[in-house]
Amino acid sequence: MKASFNFVFGLSVLILTSCSSVRVNSDYDQAASFQEYKTYKIVKQSDNFPLGVNAINQQRIETAIKATLTDYDYFYADQTPDLLVSYFVKINTEQAYNTYSTYYSGRWRGVMITDVDVREYQEGTLIIDLIDTKTKQVVWHGTASGTVSENMKNVEQKINEAVAAIFKEYANVKRTS
Numbered sequence: 001m002k003a004s005f006n007f008v009f010g011l012s013v014l015i016l017t018s019c020s021s022v023r024v025n026s027d028y029d030q031a032a033s034f035q036e037y038k039t040y041k042i043v044k045q046s047d048n049f050p051l052g053v054n055a056i057n058q059q060r061i062e063t064a065i066k067a068t069l070t071d072y073d074y075f076y077a078d079q080t081p082d083l084l085v086s087y088f089v090k091i092n093t094e095q096a097y098n099t100y101s102t103y104y105s106g107r108w109r110g111v112m113i114t115d116v117d118v119r120e121y122q123e124g125t126l127i128i129d130l131i132d133t134k135t136k137q138v139v140w141h142g143t144a145s146g147t148v149s150e151n152m153k154n155v156e157q158k159i160n161e162a163v164a165a166i167f168k169e170y171a172n173v174k175r176t177s
Contacts, residue, residue, distance in 0.1 A: 022146045022162055026169035032132065032139035034174040039077035040069055040130075043086045060156050061087060061126065064163035072171060083139075084131040091148065094123045124148040126162050130170070140173065142166040 028034075042062055065085055066076060074083075098117040103110055123145060130140040144162040 022144050022165055024142070024144050024165045024169055026140065026142040026166070026173065028140045028173050028177075029137065030177075032177070034139070034177040037074070037082040037130075037132075039075050039081040040083040040085050041077055041081040042066070043084050043131075057155065057159065060159045061089075061163065064160045065128070065167075067160070068163050068167045072167065072174075081133055084133055086129045086131060088127050090125050090127070092123045092125075093120055095120050122148045126166065128163075128166050140170055142169050 042065060065087065069076075069085075096119045098119070100115045100117070101112055102115075103112045105111075124147070125143055125145040128142045129138045131137065132139045144166050146162075
């Protein structure tokens with residue numbers, strides 16, 4: 001079971017769904033001055049990844065974060081950035097239930113038979129936090145969740161799409177603040 005989990009996680013990190021849509025959520029500190037942020041630095045999060053994680057997918061996530069923030073006119077800064085970008089991934093095993101009822105009628109009475117199908121699947125979530133370096137407080141929190149599988153294609157594209165969807169939420173907050 002653990003080897004299977006590591007295999008799924010290693011292949012897909014979070015790389016959200018080939019058959020269902022990505023769900024994105026965010027929250028933010030309403031007192032934060034998002035217009036003042038211009039630079040960022042990514043915080044290395046090796047402790048926030050389960051054993052067996054695919055290091056290449058970690059690099060893909062960081063590359064996608066950098067590309068997306070560049071698109072939003074942010075600059076990478078090793079020294080004194082305005083924001084720290086912290087990210088991590090979690091995988092949960094979920095269950096889906098389908099119930100089917102069939103009614104058979106005979107000459108004098110009927111019988112109802114109910115079947116329940118249980119399907120297990122892996123739910124992956126990418127979590128990104130933006131931390132104000134002056135206050136040391138999280139000012140924005142975004143997540144993207146979806147189904148992951150062992151045979152996912154276009155992993156890099158799915159990572160890019162998930163990161164872009166998360167930061168689209170951030171751009172909406174920045175525009176309205």
